[in-house]
Amino acid sequence: MFQYAFGRSMSILHGRELKFDLGFYNKQNSKWAQRTYALGNFNTQVQLATKQELKPFQKYLGQNLLSKFLRRISAFFPYSAKSYILENPGQNFAFNARLFKTKLKPKAYFDGFWQTEKYFLDIEDIIRKDFTFKHEPDEANRKMLEQITSANSAAIHIRHGDNATKIAAHHGVLPLEYYYDSIDQLAKLIDNPFFYIFSDDINWAEDNLKLNYPAVFVSHNGEEKHIEDLRLMSACKHHIIGNSTFSWWGAWLGQKPGQKVFAPSRYHMNVNITMNDYYPSHWNIVNV
Secondary structure (H helix, E strand, C coil), X not given: CHHHHHHHHHHHHHCCCCCEXXXXXXXXXXXXXXXXXXXXXXXXXXXXXXXXXXXXHHHHHCCCHHHHHHHHHHCCCCHHHCCEEECCCCCCCCCCCHHHHCCCCCCCEXXXXXXXXXXXXXXXXXXXXXXXXXXXXXXXXXXHHHHXXXXXXXXXXXXXXXXXXXXXXXXXXXXXXXXXXXXXXXXXXXXXXXXXXXXXXXXXXXXXXXXXXXXXXXXXXCHHHHHHHHHHHHHCCEEECCCCHHHHHHHHHCCCCCCCEEEECCXXXXXXXXXXXXXXXXXXXXXX
């Protein structure tokens, strides 16, 4: 979603046609959690690049020594002189203003995560419209949406499944204290909170997160219908997010008058990765 929003912004700013490369989904590393393409669930403006259009960039995209070498040396050339633009390592959450000021080559390939709203704040209304849901919810989710909108609802998102593995140790699992601290702070600001808990490991969440408030652990969608969890999260009035872009978007799309959002000060185990541009300025950051 960040990549789409970034690409949409760049295409409008530079007056270029926007196309996407979905090759990642065909060559995912089996050691990591497997992701599925889901932008088709929204009213997004997605065109896919053809093999012929992608051919000039393939030399940068492999995992062989040549591709790694080409990616590394590409960092030393100005943006105006190169067609392959790689996000600076460790700068996934950092805004690069130069991309707004530089004249690009006729065809440019952007490779990165681009995880900050600063890239698309100028077209915020377009992005919010693009990320409206294309299909109506099923009966179970329609009923829960009615419950959510009638309560002083607060979404809690716990990313545990893939973050709990040794392979994903660079992310790590947020301590429960973060959630309890955020819940206590939110409960002081709003009346009669009703919590809806979402997780990629809902059984773990239910076994470990104990609340003294009315709460529902949302378990009926599962991985197959994760987009419905995003719809439900975005319908909530308030948000306590995890170290996950999934819940970041649930909170961002769920912006409403009086909304309170609590977010962890760390996304990765590595404390040296800058987070300065990741969160909107009005969100509440909780030290972890």
